[in-house]
Amino acid sequence: xxxxxxxxxxxxxxxxxxxxxxxxxxxxxxxxxxxxxxxxxxxxxxxxxxxxxxxxxxxxxxxxxxxxxxxxxxxxxxxxxxxxxxxxxxxxxxxx
Amino acid sequence: xxxxxxxxxxxxxxxxxxxxxxxxxxxxxxxxxxxxxxxxxxxxxxxxxxxxxxxxxxxxxxxxxxxxxxxxxxxxxxxxxxxxxxxxxxxxxxxxxxxxxxxxxxxxxxxxxxxxxxxxxxxxxxxxxxxxxxxxxxxxxxxxxxxxxxxxxx
Numbered sequence: 442x443x444x445x446x447x448x449x450x451x452x453x454x455x456x457x458x459x460x461x462x463x464x465x466x467x468x469x470x471x472x473x474x475x476x477x478x479x480x481x482x483x484x485x486x487x488x489x490x491x492x493x494x495x496x497x498x499x500x501x502x503x504x505x506x507x508x509x510x511x512x513x514x515x516x517x518x519x520x521x522x523x524x525x526x527x528x529x530x531x532x533x534x535x536x537x
Numbered sequence: 538x539x540x541x542x543x544x545x546x547x548x549x550x551x552x553x554x555x556x557x558x559x560x561x562x563x564x565x566x567x568x569x570x571x572x573x574x575x576x577x578x579x580x581x582x583x584x585x586x587x588x589x590x591x592x593x594x595x596x597x598x599x600x601x602x603x604x605x606x607x608x609x610x611x612x613x614x615x616x617x618x619x620x621x622x623x624x625x626x627x628x629x630x631x632x633x634x635x636x637x638x639x640x641x642x643x644x645x646x647x648x649x650x651x652x653x654x655x656x657x658x659x660x661x662x663x664x665x666x667x668x669x670x671x672x673x674x675x676x677x678x679x680x681x682x683x684x685x686x687x688x689x690x691x
Contacts, residue, residue: 456588457658458669482681505675507656510591512679526588526656530672533585533592533616533657534569534628534648 449474449521453485457529458500462489472519478506479515485527503530538604539613540597542589547615547626556613561633565640567648569628571621575670581662585618585627588656592616595655599647607643609634614647616657627659654679 448471455463472481486501506513507526519525539552553566571583600612613631621627630647634640652673659670674680 454588456586456656457660461669479681503672503674504681505679506681507588507591510588510594512675513681515681526591528588528656528675529658529669530674531653531656532659532670532672533587533655534652 447474448472449476449519449523451519451521451523451525454524454526456526457532459504459527459529474521476519477515478508478513478517478519478525481519481525482506482515482527500529504528505530538597538600538611539615540593540600541615542587542593542596543615543617544619545617547617547629549626549629552613552615552629553631556611556631556633558610558633560610560635562635563633563637563640565632565634565637565644567628567630567644568626569630569648571623571625571627573623575661575663578663578665580623581664582620582622583627584620584660584662585616586658586660587616587618589618592656596651599650599655603632603643603647607632607634607639607646609639609643612643612647614651616651616655618657 450469450471452467452469454467460466505528507528508517509524549568553564557564574580596614600614603609603612609632611633615629617627630644632640632644653676660667661670
């Protein structure tokens, strides 16, 4: 548990091309309480770009977010202990 | 319903055989296999990875929805992960139904919907490099931003 209020801890998972760009599959981060999915995604995008691993903005515009294994809209508010996954467009199943 | 994510070869023929029941008049099978090229570029193998727990839940949801939506009797949905070579089955969809129309429709809907909503990705290894396959855009209901549509899934 956190020692003071105002921050929450979430587990972030990266998949596909984002995992390669991040260099790892998961990371724990501390965020301000009350952060929405849309705000979180904007922060992630900026931090990838700061680290000079920016991909085409087309990729970031097409990413979906899952919170605790369910697709989440931008206005969903994150909570302490959430598992937040960044999902590039999926490509399972048959060939293109 | 047999809904699985596996790391070894999919026993397609055995799954199709076990899906048949007396009430069925049709079994429709989609066997998705690894092709030897993408737009003419020769493929050595594909590596599939998934957000495994979520992918399995999504697949279970699709199978249940297919049954209610198309009135089919039973569905099997199996996806394989890891490294697959040309000709191997990556995904198997089997639909058993009293009549062929519903079986065809459900089978087509299942593979098309799986392809855009189930969190599985593939990296293609070519003779001259590797790339993550471009996915199709997420349906509006799964996207972070989708205009004024505030309807959640389900």
